Amino acid sequence: EVQLLESGGGLVQPGGSLRLSCAASGFTFSNFAMSWVRQAPGKGLEWVSGLSSSGGGTFYAESVKGRFTISRDNSKNTLYLEMNSLRAEDTAVYFCAKDRDSGYYQGVFDYWGQGTVVAVSS
Amino acid sequence: EIVLTQSPATLSLSPGERATLSCRASQSVSRYLAWYQQKPGQAPRLLIYDASNRATGIPARFSGSGSGTDFTLTISSLEPEDFAVYYCQQRSNWPPFTFGPGTKVEIK
Numbered sequence: 001e002v003q004l005l006e007s008g009g010g011l012v013q014p015g016g017s018l019r020l021s022c023a024a025s026g027f028t029f030s031n032f033a034m035s036w037v038r039q040a041p042g043k044g045l046e047w048v049s050g051l052s053s054s055g056g057g058t059f060y061a062e063s064v065k066g067r068f069t070i071s072r073d074n075s076k077n078t079l080y081l082e083m084n085s086l087r088a089e090d091t092a093v094y095f096c097a098k099d100r101d102s103g104y105y106q107g108v109f110d111y112w113g114q115g116t117v118v119a120v121s122s
Numbered sequence: 123e124i125v126l127t128q129s130p131a132t133l134s135l136s137p138g139e140r141a142t143l144s145c146r147a148s149q150s151v152s153r154y155l156a157w158y159q160q161k162p163g164q165a166p167r168l169l170i171y172d173a174s175n176r177a178t179g180i181p182a183r184f185s186g187s188g189s190g191t192d193f194t195l196t197i198s199s200l201e202p203e204d205f206a207v208y209y210c211q212q213r214s215n216w217p218p219f220t221f222g223p224g225t226k227v228e229i230k
Contacts, residue, residue, distance in 0.1 A: 035219075037166075045158075045166065045209055047219040059217045095165055100177075107213035108156055110177060112165035 002026040002111045004096050009116030016086050016120070022079040022096030022113055030054075030074035033105035036081050038092035039115075048094070049081065052105050059105070064090075086120045093117050124148055124215050126222035128208075134230040141197040143225045145210035150190045154214040157186055157195045160224075161206045169208075170195065197227075205229050 008020040022034070035050035049070040051058045058070050069082040079096050094116050097109035125148040135141055145155065153173040158166040168177040170186035173193060183198040197204055210222040 044223050045160075045211070045221040047211075047217075047221070050217075050219075061218045100168070100171065107211075107216055107219045108168065108171045109158075109166070109211075110168045110171075112167075114165055 002098065004098065004111060004113035006094065006096055006113045006116035009094065009118045011119045011121065012086055013122050014087060014120055017082070017084045018086065018118060020081040020083065020094055020096075020116055020118070022081075024077045024079065024096075024098070027098070028102075029072075029077040031102040033099040034072060034079045035097045035099070035107075035109060036070065036079075036094055037097055037109070037112075038090075038094045038118075040089075040092045043092075046092075047107075050105055050107070051079075053102065057105060083118070086118075088120050091118060091120045123218060124151060124212050124220050126210055126212060126220055128210060128222040128225045130225060131223070132226045132228060134228050135200055136230045137200050137202055139200050141195075141200055141204070141227055143195040143197075143208055143227075145188075145193040145195070145222050147191045147193075147212060147214075149215070151212040151214035153189050154212055155186075155188070155193050156211045156213070157184075158209045158211065158221075159204075159206045160209065166209065200227070 005023045036048040067085045098111040100108040100110035157170040160166045174186045207224045
């Protein structure tokens, strides 16, 4: 059974930093591209970042480019999102999501974690 | 960036009725469109990918159609568990992958 478990969320002041983790199990993690998608309170879904199965290709939404860094450790089956210079508008539930097909990054998200809450406030 | 619009914003129907949800793209996305279902407090669930392919384990009452800029998600006969918010998402031109604002299907 595929499982994705996010952690690392919390309350942080504007300008602060957080590191999110997503522990994966139930599939060959190193074969699949992975993504982070967020949802602000009462709002819709916003793709934040993604990376290829090897980690060699990384992609970001303009709203987070230069502030967030996505990475993965295939030996630990874990996806990360390093978030710096956090703003109030980054407040959201952050989901990690698995690509449906192995190989290149396709952007069909077939499994999602339950999310971790990030709140940016003074 | 490709903008997706969904209509209606809210659909009020009774169990057993047919639901028809629309998603329109600001430019052609070919058939690279997916649909997700989200219930309160839960993660989204993939229903349909590439316009008309049902994801693993998705009941046959869910179907998708369309290409180019206009897409439809149809639920042939609403079950109680189908009342939720539905999002469309394109993967034709990225980054970014973009989602529509959602359609809420509520019980009438």
